[in-house]
Amino acid sequence: MTSRHRARRRRRIPLGPGLFALALALAAALALGTGSLHVSTGATGRSAIAPDVAPDGTPASSDRAVPGAGPTTATPDSDARAAQAVDRALSSAGAGAEGAVSVAVLDLASGATAVSGGSGHEFITASIVKADILATLLRQTGSDLTAQQRTEAVAMIEQSDNDAASALYDAIGGADGLDEANLAFGLTGTTAGQDGYWGLTTTTPADQLRLLQVIFGQDSPLDAGGRAYLQQLMGEIAEDQDWGVSAAASAEGAWMLKNGWLSRSTDGLWAVNSIGRVTHDGHDVLVAVLSDGNSTEEDGIALVESVAVAAVGALAAAVTG
Template identity: 35%
Template sequence: MSKDIRAALSSRAGGGTVSVAVHDDASDLWCAVDANRPYDSASIAKVLIMETVLWRAEQWRRKLTGWEARRVPPMIQVSDNGSAWQLWQDLGPSRIERFLSKARATSTVPGPNGLWGLTRTTALDQMRLLGVLTEARSFLRSRGYGLEQLRKVRADQRWGVPSGMAKGVTAHVKNGWLPRATHGWRVHSVGAFTGAGRTYRIVVLSHDNPSKAQGVRTIERVAQVVHRALNKGRAGGQGLTPLSEISEESDGSVPPGADPAGPPCEDPSGPSRQDPSGPAAP
């Protein structure tokens, strides 16, 4: 599989730096290509935010509060940045770091000055964070709720690793797409796939892309190789995303007020974004 992935990467046009991680839970097959390379997370950090919110609720032996439950679904399903900012601020950096340690995602570093979109992460750590939602021995009991949010991501944000998946397989996906002055476009796609008697995970992270469309196409070529290898003899479902359907707009995970080439001098989030019902409570 790694040989086929490298072949898919070598045939792409336009350049780019790419890391891949694959894990099949049933056979314990692992495949990795440059999986320890660090990247700015962009909107895939929202999976980390959601998992930390769920973990905190379990630690405090409660369900999600109404305030949390109104923010987690839009943060994941439509990639709402306002909800992500509010939840990130409410959690605080120390709790997020404790969750990362619990998940063994120790190469992931929360973004500076509250900039969750500049969280530094690796494909291997993203694989571990997806495993929190898919592994039967996971410490997170509410992983079914988390997977449901990823399954409901809206149609125009379901490009990337679902490309080439077999019919009868369900995709649980989150993507990130962020241009910056250095390393061009960050285009990422992480997903867990269930059905057809197996569960597997695919992570593809990239930067140095000249456009979002180039990054999406690279990710989808890699994903097709993986799905074909893990579902031999099964008809493919989702194909490549038409280039005409790929918008070149940023995911907004780094606000306009932030320095495009590095961390800002001050917190760009401004005053508290929490609504009158207040933040989460024990």
């Protein structure tokens, strides 16, 4: 779960600290009004999405299906179309999966949502839980992190550093702290890893979609500054970790992500996961892909990317059609 060496396949355009500072300032201004704001980086084609208005501070209840969805104009018919399209996409892209694979996607503009595969299957998070750990810390501290915590947060998200993750897992109270925060986030199918084994946290694709809405959504237990900070780190992932759901972004589209990969000691098979936000043909989409039972890390990455590309494309086409 530490940084891996991987050949780059496409150009990555970083978010940049200057744009992050602008996003924070705009987020604060938006807290005085309503709505959301898209900030373009101009010639690069890469964009960052500034957080929506600050939440009212009320934690999301565990019985709410998906907290922080933003505009929700999806109808049962549109969700049905999306579900059918994503089911077909997963059936095709995941046909060669050696183990289990699942995907959850949400189109932020329409609210159309689909979850496919992995019904009843227990997935381990590996390093995608690091986004959850930081979200928990930001909630506990009101986004007021110490200098040391910020240093560890950067290492944990951008480099997927395990020592930093262990330090912050201890800081949030370990499994008890993560479980308590996840109830507030609306993650009802996620159980924190015990005895410091944060990578063995178990989860579902639907829960990872809820977590992404906590990070990127308007109705969130995190304040605007905390959301902007976590988004910024997820947009500054180390170049050798630019894989996974970022494959579903259009050539010059925005992406922000966190990946996870772990070889199980019991059988040597790989769990490979990726969660994040991508811009695909003008659609801003939250996407989570979980997989396990892969013979190699490379096989798992190829599977996750194939599923992400197929599912995001299918959702965008279903929403447009």
